[in-house]
Amino acid sequence: MTATHELTRNQALVFNALTKAESPLSAYTILDRLRDDGFRAPLQVYRALDKLLDYGMVHRLESLNAFVACAHPHCGEHGLIAFAICEKCGQVSEFSDVVIEEQVRDWTGQNGFKPSKTTVEIRGTCASCLNS
């Protein structure tokens, strides 16, 4: 089962930019990096991002207004994903946590709340930045 989507030119360019990047990129940073490829307007980036988010190939970091390529090799279905964001170096670690997921399901179940998307972001300082 390959969850890979057929990407359009713009989507591929944006996805590529994110994959090559070491850390999250803002939409406008992506735009700047794709000027040479013919990108001229923010909307070109946002439209591509929308689709990539849809496909689950890219995540949005709400507390950063930035985007990262999904860390999973073949994206598609994964459960709740959490991010640890280093405020020093900008590095982001992505991990999925079934316990948190279940805890969220518990609360929403008990409160009759139908969840669509859950954001878990831990801001702080990563191990290597602490040793320096």
Place this chain on the structure above:
Amino acid sequence: MTATHELTRNQALVFNALTKAESPLSAYTILDRLRDDGFRAPLQVYRALDKLLDYGMVHRLESLNAFVACAHPHCGEHGLIAFAICEKCGQVSEFSDVVIEEQVRDWTGQNGFKPSKTTVEIRGTCASCLNS
């Protein structure tokens, strides 16, 4: 033990606006609501919000770029707080969850990550909006 802080005029006005509001407010909405009280520039709001966030009396909803007064009567120290945000009516429920908190502590401990702030936001549809 009263964790209440002595608020300046601007801080009190902003806190009041948030307390009276039924749902989260953006900084610019707060600004508009405080025009009659002499507010003229966004910075007046942002500066007050910064302090109130510091004091823990106000929370920022990252996925909404908006702010709410803390639901706890005497704010100050509370553990991890999660938010359930209804995308239909805008209502926000605040709850604290020790299991998620512990799960976060587990991951950060094992990875040598020093957390400063953790965001948990569940977007979806609330019970009353589902019945209508």
Place this chain on the structure above:
DNA sequence: ACTGATATGTTATCTTATTACATAAGTTGC
């Protein structure tokens, strides 16, 4: 070729947040 859906290009605009600089008000030590 005709139709409908999806993707693109471009301009303008809106919303959110910060920088820079000037002024006022409160606190501490003398």
Place this chain on the structure above:
DNA sequence: GCAACTTATGTAATAAGATAACATATCAGT
């Protein structure tokens, strides 16, 4: 009191993030 310092304010300008509106193009199916 007043000098030195810190904190709060006021105001203007601008940066950064996101969307609306409208025109054009590309592609699949019939």
